[in-house]
Amino acid sequence: MKNLKLLFVIFLAFFLVATTGLPVWSADTIKIGVIGPMNFTQGKGHWNGALMAQDEINAAGGVQVGNKKMKIELVKADSNEFLSMTDATNAMELLLTRNKVDFVVGGFRTEAVLAMQDIAMDYKTIFLGCGAATKKICDRVGEDYDRYKYWFRITPFNNIFLARTNFIHLATVAGIMRKTLGIQKPKVAIVGEKQAWVEAMITAAEATIPKLGMEVAGVWRPSQTATDVTAELSAIQRSGAHIAFTIFSASVGVTFAKQVGELKIPIAQVGINVEAQKDGFWEATGGMGNYVMTMNTYARDVEYNEFTKPFVHGYIKKFGEVPTYTADTHSAILILSEAIKRAGSLDADKIVGELEKTDLTGSSGRLKFDKNHDPVWGPGYLTSLGVQWQDGKLVGVWPNKWKATKDAPEITYKGIVSYKLPPWFIEAYKK
Amino acid sequence: MISDIILTTLINGSTYALLAIGFSLIFGVARIVNIAHTAFYMVAAYCIFFGTHRLGMHPVLAMLMALIVVVLLGLICYKLFIEPIREHEAAVLIATIALAMIFQEVMLLIFKGDYRTVPPLVPGYMDLAGVKIGYQQLLTIAAALIILAGVWAFLIKTRLGLAIRSTAQDREVANLMGMNEARVAMLTLAVSVGIAALTGAVVLPLTVLNPHMWMAPLIMMMAVVVLGGLGSLKGSFAGAFILAFSEALVVFLIPKGAFLRESVALSIMILVLLLRPEGLFGVYFEEER
Numbered sequence: 238m239k240n241l242k243l244l245f246v247i248f249l250a251f252f253l254v255a256t257t258g259l260p261v262w263s264a265d266t267i268k269i270g271v272i273g274p275m276n277f278t279q280g281k282g283h284w285n286g287a288l289m290a291q292d293e294i295n296a297a298g299g300v301q302v303g304n305k306k307m308k309i310e311l312v313k314a315d316s317n318e319f320l321s322m323t324d325a326t327n328a329m330e331l332l333l334t335r336n337k338v339d340f341v342v343g344g345f346r347t348e349a350v351l352a353m354q355d356i357a358m359d360y361k362t363i364f365l366g367c368g369a370a371t372k373k374i375c376d377r378v379g380e381d382y383d384r385y386k387y388w389f390r391i392t393p394f395n396n397i398f399l400a401r402t403n404f405i406h407l408a409t410v411a412g413i414m415r416k417t418l419g420i421q422k423p424k425v426a427i428v429g430e431k432q433a434w435v436e437a438m439i440t441a442a443e444a445t446i447p448k449l450g451m452e453v454a455g456v457w458r459p460s461q462t463a464t465d466v467t468a469e470l471s472a473i474q475r476s477g478a479h480i481a482f483t484i485f486s487a488s489v490g491v492t493f494a495k496q497v498g499e500l501k502i503p504i505a506q507v508g509i510n511v512e513a514q515k516d517g518f519w520e521a522t523g524g525m526g527n528y529v530m531t532m533n534t535y536a537r538d539v540e541y542n543e544f545t546k547p548f549v550h551g552y553i554k555k556f557g558e559v560p561t562y563t564a565d566t567h568s569a570i571l572i573l574s575e576a577i578k579r580a581g582s583l584d585a586d587k588i589v590g591e592l593e594k595t596d597l598t599g600s601s602g603r604l605k606f607d608k609n610h611d612p613v614w615g616p617g618y619l620t621s622l623g624v625q626w627q628d629g630k631l632v633g634v635w636p637n638k639w640k641a642t643k644d645a646p647e648i649t650y651k652g653i654v655s656y657k658l659p660p661w662f663i664e665a666y667k668k
Numbered sequence: 669m670i671s672d673i674i675l676t677t678l679i680n681g682s683t684y685a686l687l688a689i690g691f692s693l694i695f696g697v698a699r700i701v702n703i704a705h706t707a708f709y710m711v712a713a714y715c716i717f718f719g720t721h722r723l724g725m726h727p728v729l730a731m732l733m734a735l736i737v738v739v740l741l742g743l744i745c746y747k748l749f750i751e752p753i754r755e756h757e758a759a760v761l762i763a764t765i766a767l768a769m770i771f772q773e774v775m776l777l778i779f780k781g782d783y784r785t786v787p788p789l790v791p792g793y794m795d796l797a798g799v800k801i802g803y804q805q806l807l808t809i810a811a812a813l814i815i816l817a818g819v820w821a822f823l824i825k826t827r828l829g830l831a832i833r834s835t836a837q838d839r840e841v842a843n844l845m846g847m848n849e850a851r852v853a854m855l856t857l858a859v860s861v862g863i864a865a866l867t868g869a870v871v872l873p874l875t876v877l878n879p880h881m882w883m884a885p886l887i888m889m890m891a892v893v894v895l896g897g898l899g900s901l902k903g904s905f906a907g908a909f910i911l912a913f914s915e916a917l918v919v920f921l922i923p924k925g926a927f928l929r930e931s932v933a934l935s936i937m938i939l940v941l942l943l944r945p946e947g948l949f950g951v952y953f954e955e956e957r
Contacts, residue, residue: 277781431927460927464875468919471672491783491876500800521783
């Protein structure tokens with residue numbers, strides 16, 4: 238009987254150890270936590286991109302770590318960060334303590350990423366951001382290198398460069414208005430959802446728009462989850478705005494585009510509208526999102542380089558849709574595996590040193606980090622795309638003969654087409 | 669600008685009024701604070717989306733289906749979760765919060781978090797006093813007013829309406845007069861969630877469908893009900909338009925603070941309560957004997 242009890246205790250101990258996941262039997266795998274809002278497109282992008290990278294690396298035998306090959310093992314964590322910050326921090330804690338992952342990729346909402354970043358840094362775990370744009374997240378690396386050196390941003394480039402790219406898009410559309418309709422000084426309504434990452438962009442927009450030969454018609458700040466913006470639209474129309482400079486990452490992007498289309502408000506939408514980056518946007522707006530322009534990382538037929546097409550088409554084949562920028566977890570894991578290979582170990586400090594040396598051309602351009610572990614923006618590095626919905630198809634419209642400086646060479650990526658003003662806009666302003 | 673403010677007030681006010689009256693009705697009759705009220709509205713919206721987009725039904729048929737499904741769901745929830753604990757108001761409140769969360773999670777599981785819309789029943793728009801207003805918006809205002817009139821007529825002209833009103837005035841006396849108070853409460857809940865379903869139906873083409881769409885109107889609906897006076901239908905109606913008006917004023921007068929529209933509306937509610945704790949059309953409920 239005594240022996241039976243002992244046997245039972247041993248079995249229980251074995252069971253506990255097995256289920257709490259001590260990494261004794263998984264020593265030949267590299268565990269990567271993929272964290273994001275998994276019930277939403279952004280999280281799906283995180284997971285799908287990571288899955289593709291895992292499949293590619295494992296099919297090639299794994300990552301070379303010293304003298305052995307290690308396979309990638311992904312662990313999915315739903316941060317639910319749109320709705321609950323606590324869920325986000327809990328998900329990160331679980332990844333690091335229960336799942337004992339070696340690295341983390343993902344994150345989307347700045348507010349959540351700042352909190353998750355601190356947790357990852359507490360555990361000295363490398364966290365590759367693939368969603369949040371706020372510059373401050375990377376500034377922390379410069380401010381306290383020893384603590385925050387384990388953080389790198391893969392995508393997007395920071396909100397200062399996001400704003401700069403958007404102003405180039407804005408100037409491009411204003412130029413088309415001047416040329417085709419004779420609107421010499423277009424009025425711009427700045428419409429930004431009420432979220433942390435938008436603040437700096439609004440300040441920058443108010444300062445930059447007049448310098449670009451345009452006029453600020455006003456600033457509107459609807460809630461990020463507003464389900465009705467007809468009041469704002471009436472006010473925008475009354476202001477005489479020609480362009481709505483949109484800064485949306487949440488559902489208000491669908492509401493705004495849909496109601497502009499339904500009421501045929503004579504404005505051109507330019508800026509960031511994360512919802513408009515997705516294939517599902519056309520259905521979500523019932524086709525009313527036609528002519529919306531947004532910056533984006535990928536478009537079905539646009540190629541930055543020779544790596545874009547295989548990734549985008551492979552993604553479409555596997556998941557049935559064009560990848561959103563959060564799917565750059567794919568690049569994140571490829572960059573990480575290269576750094577691990579060079580470091581020859583899983584030691585975080587050694588890998589940080591190797592990641593800092595990264596200079597790799599991937600599916601969305603050439604990635605190199607600055608001293609704050611922020612990706613470098615500009616011609617020859619990451620630029621992103623300007624995309625527009627044209628009759629049910631999301632097409633690339635920028636860069637189209639873009640010159641970063643007077644003497645710089647023109648840039649036009651393969652597959653770029655011309656931007657189109659909405660017909661009801663032309664109707665309203667043609668002389 | 670005045671015409672913009674009036675039209676915006678009419679559209680939002682009629683939606684808030686529809687939601688608030690349904691919520692107020694069940695509170696007045698059965699003292700049930702049904703936090704899941706707007707979640708029923710969300711479920712109805714998904715039923716219509718499912719009917720039109722997945723089953724290819726005519727929108728009106730899908731609306732009818734949604735109404736039936738939501739009323740049945742409401743009755744099942746009442747029997748299983750609310751009736752056994754009805755005498756404990758706090759427990760009912762918590763149970764309905766749980767119900768709302770369950771509905772949200774089930775919808776999230778089935779339809780995921782993607783945003784969806786349904787096309788308007790009447791596409792197009794007209795220019796009214798310099799304001800572009802969609803035909804669907806006009807239809808929504810008209811439908812909301814018709815539903816409100818229907819609820820009014822139902823409460824005033826029918827025997828069940830009389831029973832509901834008398835139970836709302838004094839449950840115990842209504843019971844002593846031979847009315848089956850529990851049955852009246854159940855039927856009132858059915859009417860209440862039915863109104864929520866109809867609200868979902870008329871508002872759906874104007875909004876963006878997602879599993880969390882019940883939260884924002886919940887706050888406004890409760891503010892309307894408290895402002896108007898708990899349990900007062902007249903109060904809910906007036907409160908709805910007052911808060912919608914304050915929201916419209918914020919958007920048009922302080923565009924940079926458009927996101928504050930709810931906060932301003934809630935502040936107005938608090939201000940009114942400080943001056944008149946029972947709300948605008950306050951109904952003093954007798955102490956339970």
